[in-house]
Amino acid sequence: MLSGQLLCRLKTVSPTLVGARQHKEKGDNIETIANYRSKGKIAIPGSSLRGVIGSVAEAISQSALRVLGQREFSVRKSMHESLMGIGMLRKTATDWRLLPLAITSLEIVKQNAEHRRNAALMSEKWRAVFPEELPMSECLAVHFGDYRKPANGLHTLDCFQAEDNARLAWSLQAASQPFRHCKAGDVVQFNPNAPSSPLTRNHGIAVRPVVEDVTWRKEQTRSPAQRGVCFVLGKRKKKDDEPDPMKNKYYEWFVPYAEDWEDRLRRYRSDGESTLSVHENIIKDFEFVAAERWREQGSGKPSGNSLPYLPKGYERSTPPRMPKTAEGELGFLRSGDLVYFDVDDSGREVTELSFSSIWRARVKGDLYGAFERTAGKDALPWSPKRDGLTPAERILGVVEDFPTGKNNENRAARNLASRVRFSDALGIDEPKLLDRVALRQLQSPKPPSPSMYFRAPDGGAVRKRPAEKSKQSEPPLPGLDLRKHIPNGRKHYLVHDTRKLQDHRPWESKKLDEALAKANTKDEKAQIERQFGIQGGRCGEPIAEDQEFWFHVGFDNLTTDELGLLCNAIDPRTSPLAGGVFHRNRIGWGKPTGLGIVRIDIDGLFLVDPQRRYSGAGLEEPRWHHSWVSERLTREQCAALSSRYPALFDMDKASGTKDLQIDSNLVDTQAFNVLIKLGDLQAVDDDVCYPYSERKHQQPYGEEDGFEWFSNNDQQPDQSYQHLRPAQTTDKTEQGESAEAHRLPWLKPQ
Numbered sequence: 001m002l003s004g005q006l007l008c009r010l011k012t013v014s015p016t017l018v019g020a021r022q023h024k025e026k027g028d029n030i031e032t033i034a035n036y037r038s039k040g041k042i043a044i045p046g047s048s049l050r051g052v053i054g055s056v057a058e059a060i061s062q063s064a065l066r067v068l069g070q071r072e073f074s075v076r077k078s079m080h081e082s083l084m085g086i087g088m089l090r091k092t093a094t095d096w097r098l099l100p101l102a103i104t105s106l107e108i109v110k111q112n113a114e115h116r117r118n119a120a121l122m123s124e125k126w127r128a129v130f131p132e133e134l135p136m137s138e139c140l141a142v143h144f145g146d147y148r149k150p151a152n153g154l155h156t157l158d159c160f161q162a163e164d165n166a167r168l169a170w171s172l173q174a175a176s177q178p179f180r181h182c183k184a185g186d187v188v189q190f191n192p193n194a195p196s197s198p199l200t201r202n203h204g205i206a207v208r209p210v211v212e213d214v215t216w217r218k219e220q221t222r223s224p225a226q227r228g229v230c231f232v233l234g235k236r237k238k239k240d241d242e243p244d245p246m247k248n249k250y251y252e253w254f255v256p257y258a259e260d261w262e263d264r265l266r267r268y269r270s271d272g273e274s275t276l277s278v279h280e281n282i283i284k285d286f287e288f289v290a291a292e293r294w295r296e297q298g299s300g301k302p303s304g305n306s307l308p309y310l311p312k313g314y315e316r317s318t319p320p321r322m323p324k325t326a327e328g329e330l331g332f333l334r335s336g337d338l339v340y341f342d343v344d345d346s347g348r349e350v351t352e353l354s355f356s357s358i359w360r361a362r363v364k365g366d367l368y369g370a371f372e373r374t375a376g377k378d379a380l381p382w383s384p385k386r387d388g389l390t391p392a393e394r395i396l397g398v399v400e401d402f403p404t405g406k407n408n409e410n411r412a413a414r415n416l417a418s419r420v421r422f423s424d425a426l427g428i429d430e431p432k433l434l435d436r437v438a439l440r441q442l443q444s445p446k447p448p449s450p451s452m453y454f455r456a457p458d459g460g461a462v463r464k465r466p467a468e469k470s471k472q473s474e475p476p477l478p479g480l481d482l483r484k485h486i487p488n489g490r491k492h493y494l495v496h497d498t499r500k501l502q503d504h505r506p507w508e509s510k511k512l513d514e515a516l517a518k519a520n521t522k523d524e525k526a527q528i529e530r531q532f533g534i535q536g537g538r539c540g541e542p543i544a545e546d547q548e549f550w551f552h553v554g555f556d557n558l559t560t561d562e563l564g565l566l567c568n569a570i571d572p573r574t575s576p577l578a579g580g581v582f583h584r585n586r587i588g589w590g591k592p593t594g595l596g597i598v599r600i601d602i603d604g605l606f607l608v609d610p611q612r613r614y615s616g617a618g619l620e621e622p623r624w625h626h627s628w629v630s631e632r633l634t635r636e637q638c639a640a641l642s643s644r645y646p647a648l649f650d651m652d653k654a655s656g657t658k659d660l661q662i663d664s665n666l667v668d669t670q671a672f673n674v675l676i677k678l679g680d681l682q683a684v685d686d687d688v689c690y691p692y693s694e695r696k697h698q699q700p701y702g703e704e705d706g707f708e709w710f711s712n713n714d715q716q717p718d719q720s721y722q723h724l725r726p727a728q729t730t731d732k733t734e735q736g737e738s739a740e741a742h743r744l745p746w747l748k749p750q
Contacts, residue, residue: 001557004624007604007645008570009632010044010425010549013681014501014597015434015542018048018588022538029529030438033540033589038424042431044549044587046422052587053422053553053600054396057569059490060675062668063392068381070368073448074289074360075480078714079203080468082357083340085129086141086231086255088162089353090275091335096283097275098341098350099262100129101229101255102141104357105205109187120199120206121187128347129276131268132185137226138258139184142174142208143251147235152212154252158313160229162336165313168227170218171254173211175226214254228256231338233356234312255338271348276341278350285362286353287330293360294322311338311355361465363448365482370454374486382414391666395420395555395562419558420566425551428640432544438509440593441536443690443706450480451713451723453488461723464714473718488726493586494678496594496688498545506689506701507593509537542595550603550641564663568672571602572679575664577672583679592690603630674727686746694749712750722747 019033035042058066088099106120122130122139130139145154158165179188179198190199190206199206214230231253258264265274316323316331325331333339333353340359342352352361371379378390382398389398397418402411445452450462456478465479466472478485496506512532519525555566568575572583588596607626629638664672677683691709692698698708713722725745 001559002563002607003556003558003610004554004605004607004626006553006555006567006570006602007606007629007641008425008551008553009601009603010049010551011599011601012431012543012545012547012597013584013599014496014498014545014594015507016044016547016588016596016598017439017540017542017590018044018596019540020045028539029526030533030537030539032436033439033538035433035541035543036424038426041426042433042543043427044425044551046424046551048587049425049551050396050420050422052585053566053569054392055490055492056572056585056675057392057395057565058390059492060568060572060668060672061391061565061666062375062379062671063390064379064381064386065371065490066381066393066396066398068367068371070366071447072288072292072366073363073480073482074292075363075448075464076360077358078465078468079358081361081465083342083352083354083359084126084357085341085343086253087276087339087341087350089278089333089335089337089339090162096278096280098278098339098353099275100265100341101257101261101338102139103130104141104253105202105207106140106188106199108201108204108206118191118201119187119189122184125343125345125347127185128270129343130184131265131270132183133268134184134264136179136182136184136186136188137175138256138261140208141231141253141255142171143210144171144212144214144230144254145250145252146210146212147250155235157230157232157252159232159234159311160255160338161313161334163334164336166336167216167230168218168257169214169216169230169254170225170227171211171214172225173213174208174228174254174256175224210251211254226256227258228254229338231255232312233309273348276343276348276350278353282350282353283333287332289360289362290332291322291330309356314355363480363482365484367482367487370482370485370487389416391562391565395558395566419556421554423551423553425549426644427547427549428637431547431549433541434544436539436541437507438512438532439507439538439540439590440509440511440703442590442592445706445710448480448482449710450485451710451721453724454480454482454485455488455723455726456485459725461718461721463718463721467718467721471717477718477721488724492675492678493591494684494688495584495586495597495681497685498597498681500687501594504701505594507542507590507595509703511703512537540589550644552645560663561665565666567602567605567662568664568667570600572672572676574602574662575667575672577664577667577669578676581676581680583676584681585679594688601630601632603633604628677727691747692749698749709747709750716750722750 017033018036020036021034022031023034024031036045036048037043038045054066057063084103084105085100086102086104088101090097090099103122103126107123109119109121122136145152145157147154158167160167182188182198188199188206190197192199192201198208200209218225218227233249233252235249262274266272310332314334314337316334323331340354340357341350343349344351368380377385378388380386382389382393382400384400384402393416395418397416399415400413402413448454448464450464454462456462461477462480462485463477466476509532512528515528515532516525519528553566553570555563558566564575572578573580582599584597584599586596587598590596605626605628606624608623609625612625633641687700689700690706692700692702692704692706693708693712695712696704696708698704716722724747727745
């Protein structure tokens, strides 16, 4: 077993910022990321070094992902998947049921010999829910009110709730519109340009014209006024730092609900039921998505505008506390709620619930399951499911985490202390800093982002949700399913072309400078700076490029192979697999923008023999029984470092060996080659930047909204949909393969 220290040198290849804290100086409107300091000197913290080197050790040895949280996902649904049904939930002693009240629109019929172009009907599955004998006017909801007219009192109205706010409404217009004598199974002819038309076209569907006479006093209406309920989502107030999310929302829904509605449903429906079955899993899926969106509002403290967006009057708890039932379960849904819904083809079972017509769908499966199916259970963090440690875990240590509960009350966790220790990295001289600059806001694709992080088992693309039929290929690209699809692997940053970094300096915010140049007053400039800070902008003084720091890694009781893995992770050139290629790591803040490219070299290896060290003769000998020092260290550097590491230079400097060569028995060749390729400055001369949208006139290294590329990509037909492919491990082109297949993975502008 081997114990000792490695002396390592870190050199900044690009400006680097490793922050300790964020603070505002007096008079500042933007927070500054302060450089980490050790003993008053600018330094690179040992914890950051451990994280960088540990992630490389995990990757090149195909060890467990020690930092991987278990989670499930939801994805936003597309316009073509919007929910059409509106119903009322009811909870019985044994299950959930739903009373169907209406649908919001009809499907427009394609022109043929039987129908003119402007004709609409209820689809077959909805005709099973609302039998043909029912009047069409009682099966179609209609918009009412107008938020642009405050005098109509729409802002003060709460959503109907059968148990808490059973306030009925009436409308004479809804009852007297021209198609009131149509039946649910009829085809409705309409002219969207005629004021008297029973329907109007709206984004490819047919809806009823808006009514303006809804009242909550039956005595104020003349017979035959239609009775109904109001489904009110309300209009959320926008925050100061965001666009109005409901800028174009003007109306709410008036939903017909006749007194004998349930009797007629039982009479005409083929199953003799007035309500539809709602499986427990449908409720659980809704509660999961609602809770997820609630948490994502930020720091676990949602505001009054928190997600999920609840109908007005359905706020059942005070943030950050989530609504719970008396039994302690999540309680976003209650008996008596109005909801959007969808049904299966038989029209008897509810397949989805939501408070809005377009919301989110729960992704089947979970992250741990996807990784386990792809790489085995040993790819997951240390847990009771596993019974053996992977190489990086044996070196870096593990802490077992298992669920709390009666079965685990007396269980002792299986933990292993780390056998390596990383010091802070300090320079010989005080490092040079760049001038204080505004740092551009960082962006990140919202998980699960399948175009970036997941693929089909055959390497094909996976979408969030299947495209609408007109955009599908044959076979169509599937929607993400973690029971079937696999993760792309570990996330590592590709290094930037340093020449382009010097030209573009993409970590600097040019947007702030441009906005300040247009400001006319001091107050305007202060407001621009405050807005920049609210949106995530910060200032900093990055460490300049070509600055050198030294740190040491202490290790205890490692095998030869484990020491080899540690050295290969710190300085891949110590492996015969590297072929002398320099590898650059990424550390600190702003890695996607080009900050934090560093090169780490091993400058010394010092081993101690414990038995000899504590023998009588060993007390008179130097601490290290074996010493190797790289020829890269100059005499001046040795002298300067001797004050920090006096024992390291008790022996004469070794000569004749330029590089340290270490065994690589624990290193996976394929993974190692990928890491070398990603960290090679010569690997790419293209723009390394966030994906950008040419449709929106975005440019490489620009500061426009990064979500535009993802939004455009999601709207593409299957044939044009892009996804990030796994990095290739060789530059050799096999027979029949194009050279393009062996380039680094790349996403093109949309």
